[in-house]
Amino acid sequence: MNLTRAVLTAFALLASTGCKRKHVTVASVQELPYPTCTDGGSLEGEVIAAGSLRAGPIANEPSVVERFELRRRDCLFVLTARQEWLRQSSDVEVVYDRDMIPLRAWKRMTIPGVSRSDGNADIRRYELRGPEVTITRRVAGGPRTYEILRGERPTVVIGPGRGTLTPWIRRAHLQPGGAVREHVLDMRELLETLRPVTLRRDPDLYVAALGRTVRVYTVYGRESVFADETDAVIGDLAGMLPADRVATPAPLPMPRYGEPDPVHTP
Numbered sequence: 001m002n003l004t005r006a007v008l009t010a011f012a013l014l015a016s017t018g019c020k021r022k023h024v025t026v027a028s029v030q031e032l033p034y035p036t037c038t039d040g041g042s043l044e045g046e047v048i049a050a051g052s053l054r055a056g057p058i059a060n061e062p063s064v065v066e067r068f069e070l071r072r073r074d075c076l077f078v079l080t081a082r083q084e085w086l087r088q089s090s091d092v093e094v095v096y097d098r099d100m101i102p103l104r105a106w107k108r109m110t111i112p113g114v115s116r117s118d119g120n121a122d123i124r125r126y127e128l129r130g131p132e133v134t135i136t137r138r139v140a141g142g143p144r145t146y147e148i149l150r151g152e153r154p155t156v157v158i159g160p161g162r163g164t165l166t167p168w169i170r171r172a173h174l175q176p177g178g179a180v181r182e183h184v185l186d187m188r189e190l191l192e193t194l195r196p197v198t199l200r201r202d203p204d205l206y207v208a209a210l211g212r213t214v215r216v217y218t219v220y221g222r223e224s225v226f227a228d229e230t231d232a233v234i235g236d237l238a239g240m241l242p243a244d245r246v247a248t249p250a251p252l253p254m255p256r257y258g259e260p261d262p263v264h265t266p
Contacts, residue, residue, distance in 0.1 A: 022194065024148045029134035032127055034263050035095045035103045037075040045073035049170070049232035051163050052243040054250065056209060059239030061085055063251045066240070068163030070170075070232075076103075083161040084254040086112065089119070090160035093262040100171040102157045103129050106262035107187055112254045116140055119257030123266040126185060126192075128154060133185065133194060138266035151194035154185040158197075162225050162233045162240055165199075169217050170231045174201035209241055210234070 049070040055062045068081035077096040083089065091108045105126040110119030118140050125136045126149075133149040156168045172180045184197040202216040207226060214226040214234065224237040235241045243250065 022150045023135075023191070024150065026146050026148055029127065029136060029146045029148070030130055032104075032129055035076060035097075035129075037073070045071035045076075045078065047071050048077075049166050049230065051166075051232060051234060053162065053233075053235060053240045054243045054246045056235075056239045056241040056246050057248070062248075064240065065243075065251060065253075066161040066163060068161055068166070068233075070163075070166055077167065079164060079167055080260075081159060081161045081163050082260075084112075084251075088112070089254045089256075091260040092159040092161065092164060093260065094157045094159065094164070094167070096167060100167050101155050102167075102185070105157045105159070105185065105187065106260075106265075107159060108260055108265070110255075110257045117257065119255065121257065124187070125262075125266055126157075126187065128157075128185070135192070136266055144266060149185075149192060149194050152183040152196075154194060155182045156184040156197070156199075158184055158186045158188060158219070160188050162236050165217070165219065165225055166227075166231065166233050168199060169225075169227055169233070172199055172201075173231075174199070174217070176201055176203050207235070210245060 047069055051068050053066040055064040064085045066083045068079065070077060070079045075098050077100055079094045081092040089110050089112060093106045094102050095104045096102050105128065107124050109122045114120045120140045122139050127134045133154065135147040135149055137145050158164055174180065179198055179200040181196055181198045184195065186193045197219055200218045202218055204213050205216050206213045214228065215231065216224055217227060218224045225233050226235040228234050
């Protein structure tokens with residue numbers, strides 16, 4: 001038994017080290033201005049997709065709540081999202097070019113219930129316009145730190161919340177049975193990954209909890225989400241549903257610890 005544990009520990013350490021080698025700590029990174037159109041553009045723009053989701057009765061974690069919007073700002077598209085649950089809240093912004101290829105991403109993670117006025121925030125900015133992906137990070141009370149994330153330039157960003165898949169699904173425009181494989185920055189976990197991922201459209205499915213037939217898209221071969229006829233995400237196979245389809249009382253809102261500021265932070 002001791003030998004087995006030692007082997008498993010060794011494999012875990014090797015896997016962790018291999019992943020960490022893609023994250024290279026550096027003294028500084030190139031600072032690029034916040035993406036705008038040549039005429040300045042509008043920071044409001046037009047909402048082209050939006051959703052408010054909640055964990056339904058079959059979900060493992062009943063406290064999860066998610067809201068997202070995808071807006072067109074002249075020559076840009078901007079996705080904003082917020083996911084809340086008992087252990088963590090995440091605010092996300094991803095800025096895309098006119099072809100819906102990501103240019104810049106931003107994430108703030110806070111911990112509900114902590115005494116710090118900033119929610120013990122961990123804020124990260126991902127710059128995708130250079131030859132390498134760079135990460136600028138600031139944890140609560142600490143200085144900025146910088147990393148280079150080695151790998152191909154991502155054409156997709158996946159963040160906390162199912163709604164962050166909406167831009168990829170809309171751009172891919174797949175027919176049932178179709179699939180596309182692209183390089184993805186997955187920033188859902190504490191240690192980001194950059195790797196090729198396949199998006200597949202499965203056969204349409206009638207979902208009783210939604211009272212309708214939906215489009216089904218799967219990533220990583222196992223994570224399936226439901227989308228409407230406009231390809232906006234409206235739920236998933238794990239139990240997330242539109243908020244108005246969940247009969248139980250909504251969880252109390254988590255503290256926001258100030259409004260998100262993706263332009264000026266971290």
